[in-house]
Amino acid sequence: MDDAAACVRTVAIRAESQAKGYGRMLMAGLEKFASRQGVERLVVNAARDAVGFYGALGWTVVEAGGENPVLTKELRTGP
Numbered sequence: 001m002d003d004a005a006a007c008v009r010t011v012a013i014r015a016e017s018q019a020k021g022y023g024r025m026l027m028a029g030l031e032k033f034a035s036r037q038g039v040e041r042l043v044v045n046a047a048r049d050a051v052g053f054y055g056a057l058g059w060t061v062v063e064a065g066g067e068n069p070v071l072t073k074e075l076r077t078g079p
């Protein structure tokens with residue numbers, strides 16, 4: 001989105017593999033990759049049903065209204 005922020009899109013785990021920790025693993029890898037690229041803040045326009053998932057991973061709701069709530073997560077940058 002700019003030098004410090006990146007947008008997360010199209011996060012999905014196959015239906016038969018959900019609720020087994022793969023989503024958490026995927027996002028941990030994504031956060032590590034992004035922070036190595038110098039990204040300081042991630043933003044997502046979430047599906048309503050996925051807000052609890054992001055909440056469990058430490059994301060914060062910044063816009064609750066609308067079809068796709070906006071959440072953000074600050075990353076620790078560095079090597």
Ligand SMILES: CC(C)(COP(=O)(O)OP(=O)(O)OC[C@H]1O[C@@H](n2cnc3c(N)ncnc32)[C@H](O)[C@@H]1OP(=O)(O)O)[C@@H](O)C(=O)NCCC(=O)NCCS
Pocket residue numbers: 010011012013014017018019020021022023024025044045046047049050051052053054056057
């Ligand atoms: C949302 C999605 C990516 C989560 O992946 P997952 O592999 O099922 O999630 P995990 O098993 O890694 O769960 C991680 C944590 O989030 C929680 N969680 C997962 N989905 C949740 C939900 N819909 N509501 C509330 N909490 C949820 C789990 O309880 C778990 O918490 P814990 O580790 O503290 O017990 C997956 O369900 C999915 O693909 N959904 C359909 C597509 C979608 O909505 N994508 C998001 C678009 S923004």
